[in-house]
Structure formats: C-alpha cells, structure tokens
Amino acid sequence: MRILIVEDEAKTGDYLKQGLTEAGYVVDLARDGMDGLHLALTGDYDLVILDVMLPGLNGWQLLEAVRRNGRELPVLFLTARDQVEDRVKGLELGADDYLVKPFAFAELLARVRTLFRRGRNGTEPTTLTVADLELDLLRRRVTRSSRRIDLTAKEFSLLELLLRRQGEVLPRSLIASQVWDMNFDSDTNVIEVAVRRLRAKVDDPFEPKLIRTVRGMGYVLEAPDAA
Amino acid sequence: MRILIVEDEAKTGDYLKQGLTEAGYVVDLARDGMDGLHLALTGDYDLVILDVMLPGLNGWQLLEAVRRNGRELPVLFLTARDQVEDRVKGLELGADDYLVKPFAFAELLARVRTLFRRGRNGTEPTTLTVADLELDLLRRRVTRSSRRIDLTAKEFSLLELLLRRQGEVLPRSLIASQVWDMNFDSDTNVIEVAVRRLRAKVDDPFEPKLIRTVRGMGYVLEAPDAA
DNA sequence: GGCGCGCGATGCGCATTCTGATCGTCGAAG
DNA sequence: CTTCGACGATCAGAATGCGCATCGCGCGCC
Structure with a gap:
C-alpha cells in the first residue's frame, strides 16, 4: 500500500509521513506541487494525500493534471478551514474525500482506510x-x-x-x-x-x-x- | 480504564484527579512534563489528559515524544483560551480532542468518554x-x-x-x-x-x-x- | 450600485428543574 | 412496646434557562 503525500509545510508533512509509516503504509513525501505531480505520474501509488495550498502548482491544478493523464488515483484533500471554495473545486475535479485542517490523526487514518476499501471494490459513490x-x-x-x-x-x-x-x-x-x-x-x-x-x-x-x-x-x- | 493527567497547577490537577476517580477511573497525576513523559511511556494508560503549559517539557513536546515511540495513546489537550495556536499544533500532532480552560467538569467527562468509545473501539461500552x-x-x-x-x-x-x-x-x-x-x-x-x-x-x-x-x-x- | 440570499442577533413560550413546606418512615432508647 | 428524633419522600408552585420563530444586516452576485 503506497501513499504519496504532497505537503509543503515541513512539520505537517513529516508528521503525516511518520504516522502513516507507523500505521504500516509505504509513504513518500513531496514538498511542492511540481515534485508531487512528477511522483504521482511516475510512482505507482495507491493513494495521494494532497494539500491545497502548495508553492508552484496548487492542489487542484495538480489533481487536474493527474486526471488529464487518465489516472484513476484516489485523492484525499487537505484544506484549511477557510478554503471551502477550494475544497469544492477539488471535489468537483474528482477528489475522493477531503479533510479540514486541523484534524485528528485518527480521523485521517479512518478516511485513508475507507479510500483503500473503496479502491479495491471499484469506486463506490461517496x-x-x-x-x-x-x-x-x-x-x-x-x-x-x-x-x-x-x-x-x-x-x-x-x-x-x-x-x-x-x-x-x-x-x-x-x-x-x-x-x-x-x-x-x-x-x-x-x-x-x-x-x-x-x-x-x-x-x-x-x-x-x-x-x-x-x-x-x-x-x-x-x-x-x-x- | 487508566487515565494519566499531566498538569502542573496543583489545584486543577487535584480537582481533575478527584473528579475522574469518583467517576470510576484509575487516575495517575504527573506534575511536570518529564514525569509525565516517563509515566506515559512506562505505565499502561488508556488516555492522557495533557496541559499545554508545563514546566520542563511542554504539552506538545511531550505528545511528540510519545508519538515517536509509536504509542497510539488517545490524547486530550487542555489549553487556555488565548492559546488557539497551541491547540492547532496539538491537533496536527495527533491530539484527539481539546478543551478550552476553564471548562465544566461534565464537559470533560463527556469528552473522555467519547475518546474511550472511539479510540478503543468499544472497550468502553456504549x-x-x-x-x-x-x-x-x-x-x-x-x-x-x-x-x-x-x-x-x-x-x-x-x-x-x-x-x-x-x-x-x-x-x-x-x-x-x-x-x-x-x-x-x-x-x-x-x-x-x-x-x-x-x-x-x-x-x-x-x-x-x-x-x-x-x-x-x-x-x-x-x-x-x-x- | 442594487438586489437577493444567507447569516447571526433579539425576544417569547414552555419544558425542566429547583424551592420550601409537609408528611411518612425508620431506628433507637426509655 | 411506645415514643421521639431525624432523615428521606413527596408535592405544588416558582424560576430558570433552553429552544424556536422572527427580524434586520451584510456579503456576494449580477
């Protein structure tokens, strides 16, 4: 189970990586949008966790690019509380779930697991x-x-x-x-x-x-x- | 059901300990961050209640250390009203809930019970x-x-x-x-x-x-x- | 710049809870 | 066995405070 995290804020990124690694996933971390896109297209990931605010290329631009490449990759969005608009955009673009920061780690884990379940059984409607x-x-x-x-x-x-x-x-x-x-x-x-x-x-x-x-x-x- | 409280202010700590004991929990109380960390790592607790402001080692440093040790311990943060920043940090680090001081004891009790229900998935019966x-x-x-x-x-x-x-x-x-x-x-x-x-x-x-x-x-x- | 819709604040009605008085009951001592 | 004292039970009216409906402002859209 390979997960890609795209998050520019070091602290949050490291925290997520550590937590998910401990939970038994293989995790890569990209610090900006371009890196993230590159990894998403070349690496063989089962899930992408995507911050909305990113330097270079923001979250939904990245998502759009991935989708244009015909990837079915499940995407979990992270958005700040005052970025509801972004969140909506992300969802319209085909994000599979989102989480509003700040969040409890347990909550993230639960969502991740749900997405994996879904991925296997074909795409269930959210x-x-x-x-x-x-x-x-x-x-x-x-x-x-x-x-x-x-x-x-x-x-x-x-x-x-x-x-x-x-x-x-x-x-x-x-x-x-x-x-x-x-x-x-x-x-x-x-x-x-x-x-x-x-x-x-x-x-x-x-x-x-x-x-x-x-x-x-x-x-x-x-x-x-x-x- | 074992609870660890880490709280330096004597009055608050004693009050919490007494109340939770009366509610039927087994409660230990640490007066500073180092003691708290030690107990958290060695004792077998089901929940930690953590003050943010602590001498020696503050609340989220303690939490970080616990997480680095791979502990899944549910954590409830106590923060003063003007420490919203701290609260956010705590949540990003994987705190499961927070409570703003001053709080009603009943409120604390409710949160504690919710955490037991969620964290241990039914250890505390519903x-x-x-x-x-x-x-x-x-x-x-x-x-x-x-x-x-x-x-x-x-x-x-x-x-x-x-x-x-x-x-x-x-x-x-x-x-x-x-x-x-x-x-x-x-x-x-x-x-x-x-x-x-x-x-x-x-x-x-x-x-x-x-x-x-x-x-x-x-x-x-x-x-x-x-x- | 105007208009409309969504949002948060004020005042009322009522369920719930408390107050205070009285009655009932249990237990001990003569 | 009776009596007395004290604690608990009960009841009705009063007060608190919760939840609801309405109102006016303000933001965003055209």
Whole structure:
C-alpha cells in the first residue's frame, strides 16, 4: 500500500509521513506541487494525500493534471478551514474525500482506510445516507425522496456532520467547533438557527422527521424506529 | 480504564484527579512534563489528559515524544483560551480532542468518554444495563422491558452515574459533584427530588425496584437478587 | 450600485428543574 | 412496646434557562 503525500509545510508533512509509516503504509513525501505531480505520474501509488495550498502548482491544478493523464488515483484533500471554495473545486475535479485542517490523526487514518476499501471494490459513490435522505460529497448534492435539495455551505457542513455521526447525540459544543471554528460562546444561538434552516429544507416537507432535538444535550440525526 | 493527567497547577490537577476517580477511573497525576513523559511511556494508560503549559517539557513536546515511540495513546489537550495556536499544533500532532480552560467538569467527562468509545473501539461500552433496564449512551435512550422511556438531561445523567457504579452506594456528595457541578450545600434537597422523578419513570411502573435508598449513606442501583 | 440570499442577533413560550413546606418512615432508647 | 428524633419522600408552585420563530444586516452576485 503506497501513499504519496504532497505537503509543503515541513512539520505537517513529516508528521503525516511518520504516522502513516507507523500505521504500516509505504509513504513518500513531496514538498511542492511540481515534485508531487512528477511522483504521482511516475510512482505507482495507491493513494495521494494532497494539500491545497502548495508553492508552484496548487492542489487542484495538480489533481487536474493527474486526471488529464487518465489516472484513476484516489485523492484525499487537505484544506484549511477557510478554503471551502477550494475544497469544492477539488471535489468537483474528482477528489475522493477531503479533510479540514486541523484534524485528528485518527480521523485521517479512518478516511485513508475507507479510500483503500473503496479502491479495491471499484469506486463506490461517496455518499452518506439515512432513510430516504442522501448526501453526495463529490457533487455536493443532497436529495430526499429523490427530490433535489439545495443547501448552503454551512447547512451542508452541518448535515454532513450529523450524517457522519448519525445515531449519536452531538453536543452543541462539538457542533460549534466542527462546523464553525468557534469555542462555543454560549451567548449565541447560531446553532439553533442553523438547525432550523436545515430542518426547513430537509425535514419540514417530509416524513418522517430525521433531526431530533435532545433537550439540554444536542441534536441527533437518525431514522426513528418503532418502540 | 487508566487515565494519566499531566498538569502542573496543583489545584486543577487535584480537582481533575478527584473528579475522574469518583467517576470510576484509575487516575495517575504527573506534575511536570518529564514525569509525565516517563509515566506515559512506562505505565499502561488508556488516555492522557495533557496541559499545554508545563514546566520542563511542554504539552506538545511531550505528545511528540510519545508519538515517536509509536504509542497510539488517545490524547486530550487542555489549553487556555488565548492559546488557539497551541491547540492547532496539538491537533496536527495527533491530539484527539481539546478543551478550552476553564471548562465544566461534565464537559470533560463527556469528552473522555467519547475518546474511550472511539479510540478503543468499544472497550468502553456504549450501553449500560442492569436487569431489564438498558441505557444507550450514544442515542441517549433508555428502555426497560423493551419499553422506551424518555428522560430529561438531569435524569439521564443521574441514571448514568448510578448504572456506571451499580452495586455501589453513592453518597449524596458524590452525586452532587458529578451530576450537578456543585459542592453539596446540605440545605437543599435537589437530589431527593431528582431521585424521585427518576424513580417515577424507571421504577414505579415496573418490578423489581432497582433504585434503593440506604439511609444515612446514599443511593444504590442494583438488581435485588438473592444474597 | 442594487438586489437577493444567507447569516447571526433579539425576544417569547414552555419544558425542566429547583424551592420550601409537609408528611411518612425508620431506628433507637426509655 | 411506645415514643421521639431525624432523615428521606413527596408535592405544588416558582424560576430558570433552553429552544424556536422572527427580524434586520451584510456579503456576494449580477
């Protein structure tokens, strides 16, 4: 299992390389976009981890070049929190997943493993679903009962979090730190409002309701079973 | 479940140690970075709680050293509010979560439990049971005899504590500090009231009664079998 | 430069929790 | 066996604080 990391920031790059090596992968590290592209085209990698901000050639330019060469290489994007636009671009270009910096290493590892699984079984669609609700990470599209739903960036991000951890009650502090980059100032209710808007789009026109409020605790997304 | 706390400030350290011990964990406390590192590498811990500001060796240096030794140890960072930079560094180094000081103890406890669930993948169970009573931590749901019971936040928290320490007689002072964030003012009877409400939901409609009062001592939850 | 849409802040209603008073019960001692 | 003291149980009203709907600003797009 060979992984190529393209990351210019030395500290992060070394850290990633070390961690993934310890996890049992063979890892190469390129420090800029041109090196990265060269390695990606010549080396025989099973996965590329790609920083968006790179000197020389940025992440999605690199990805574009790789795709033009007809490579099916799975790509995992790393983006800073304020580069959502880039992230979207990357996904449209055929990145298979992305991770917002800063991230927990365990999270990265999990994504990497998922990508490998996918790679072997042929390309599975990168979608998250619950009941008749479906979220397509690549196309950034949401449907429910086959009806297309348009979401804003925040709404999408929130729904994505809820879907990734479906069945779990997510405390507001967690949501705040994941979807916004704030350390929960309790004197704001942005979260409630965001949930309200999300519900208006994905729950109000449909049955059953998937987003449940757990008073004093947070929110869960789940298919309400009997009992 | 063994936890290592590395914290130089005596007050905070003692407070954490006491609280986590009462919650049922085995806790060691190191007062500086070098001690902490030594313990982290030699002791067999399931989680490290790490202050960023430490004499000798700071939090992320310690973390880096641990990672270099190939340890998969889950790490929870404690950072002051104005040390967001440090926090980011910590996360890049593979911290699994962070908490901004000052924090509510309940918040810490919740994070610790989440880390156990995720890190060890089920070492810490996601559901607690006694007799036909079942409590699902992730979904925050309670059932008895397969009948769904809706609990409020406080009720849930209280029942969770009783279940985690089932068979033990829990003094009121302990309950007060774990479920409420207070140091027992004896001139209130909130606990009795809360126990009453909880009993009304989980014991009154069922047999056998699981919550028992031990006069002069506190409360126990247990299945009243022979003995 | 105007317009529209997405975002975050303010004020209300209600579930939940606490307060305080009273009643019940357990245990010990006369 | 009876009585008394103390601790715990219970109840109803009060207060807290949470979650929701509405409102106005501001950014981005045309």
